[in-house]
Amino acid sequence: MIIPNIKNSDSTNFFLLAGPCAIEGEEIALRIAERIVKITDKLNIPYVFKGSYRKANRSRLDSFTGIGDEKALKILAKVGKEFGIPTVTDIHESHEAAIAAEYVDVLQIPAFLCRQTELLVAAAKTGKVVNIKKGQFLSGASMKHAVGKxxxxxxxxxxxxxxxxxxGYQDLIVDYRNLVEMKQFNVPVVMDCTHSLQQPNQESGVTGGKPELIETIAKAAIAVGADGLFIETHPDPKNAKSDGANMLQLDLLEGLLEKLIRVRQAVI
Structure with a gap:
């Protein structure tokens, strides 16, 4: 496993990047992390806590973007220290790479920005693990250029x-050939099981989603050989400040992971 300090790194399970879409506050971040750590420790799943310190890609100007960069980054650092787990957050501009790298273990490149050369190079130069999301407009094979940068x-x-x-204009579809194509680059490949169910560009300016299909997306990803899963989860998705429409209810996470372990055992 290339992620430092990841628990259960000798596990044959898939690894998990999971947490809220955005850092909403310290108490809820710690509560979500504690719950997921208990579940993943029990199931021997390597775990990375996910939380965006700032949401830059919003449909409307009045959408929630964050609680303040430094405040959110310090919460991410506290989560990592308190539970002894690595953390991941996304960055949107080159100058953010060095700043975020002081607080987290993995820098994530948003899908819309996966072709931004300066952003990729800035993230790379921090020495941190770089998680590049495949653009919604790209094939898996074409990600060789992002990897190469x-x-x-x-x-x-x-x-x-x-x-x-x-x-189309307001939906996404998952082509599992992309996972297979990206594995040829000899890097860990992850399926984002929640953002892949978004329904963007709604008239209201609030992104929709189909969270009832998270299990379907996750099972298929494990079956075709995904190394890891990305799942945004929240104890109360309807009242989450960002992307609540496609997040997994936190109470459903353990049962889902138990099913996915059985799928993993069947295919390895």
């Missing part, structure tokens, strides 16, 4: 994550 900048620690492909 990070490698050529001197960083071999790369993860690739699929989050679906644009299907």
């Amino acid at each position: 990070v490698q050529d900048a001197g960083n071999p620690n790369i993860i690739l994550t699929d989050r679906g492909n644009s299907f």
